[in-house]
Every structure is written in C-alpha cells, then in structure tokens.
Amino acid sequence: MDNQKLLRDAKLCTRWALGLTFVLIILFPGIMFLTGYTYSLSFFKGWTMLAVVWLIIAGLYTAIRPLVEYYLEKKTEV
Structure with a gap:
C-alpha cells in the first residue's frame, strides 16, 4: 500500500471514530438528559x-x- 492511501484511510477512520463518539456518547445521551427522560x-x-x-x-x-x-x-x- 502506498502512503497516500494509508493517510486517506487513516483520516476516514478518524472522522468516523470522532463522529460516532460524538453521536453515541455526547449527542444522544445529551438530548435525553435535556428532555428529562428517565x-x-x-x-x-x-x-x-x-x-x-x-x-x-x-x-x-x-x-x-x-x-x-x-x-x-x-x-x-x-
């Protein structure tokens, strides 16, 4: 594999990891907390x-x- 492809794949994986972290750990529980969901x-x-x-x-x-x-x-x- 060449370095260009590895760097592109690393950036893609980093974006997905940060996006999923934001949605699953911050956004979804945050919305439920702010609405008072039990x-x-x-x-x-x-x-x-x-x-x-x-x-x-x-x-x-x-x-x-x-x-x-x-x-x-x-x-x-x-």
Whole structure:
C-alpha cells in the first residue's frame, strides 16, 4: 500500500471514530438528559445489548478482515 492511501484511510477512520463518539456518547445521551427522560430498565437492557452486539461485530470485523485481505492478496499474486 502506498502512503497516500494509508493517510486517506487513516483520516476516514478518524472522522468516523470522532463522529460516532460524538453521536453515541455526547449527542444522544445529551438530548435525553435535556428532555428529562428517565431510563427504564428495559431501555437500559436494550442499550447494553446494542453495545455488546456492536463490540462483537467490531471485534469479528477487526479479526477477520486482515485474513480476507491476506487471502485476496495471495490470490492475485498467483
């Protein structure tokens, strides 16, 4: 990979990380706080399950994508 592509991908990932951090940690809870919403137990369970599913998917993606890229790279060399 060339440095230009790596820098472009790094910038894209940084924007996504900052955007998701803002939305999921600041914006969404902030709106709920300002409106006076009271968290119910079922809402908290749902939010927790969403976070767990998100972490599992992110972990699998992080673990599997390099293997797929390696396989595709080897396939094109032959």
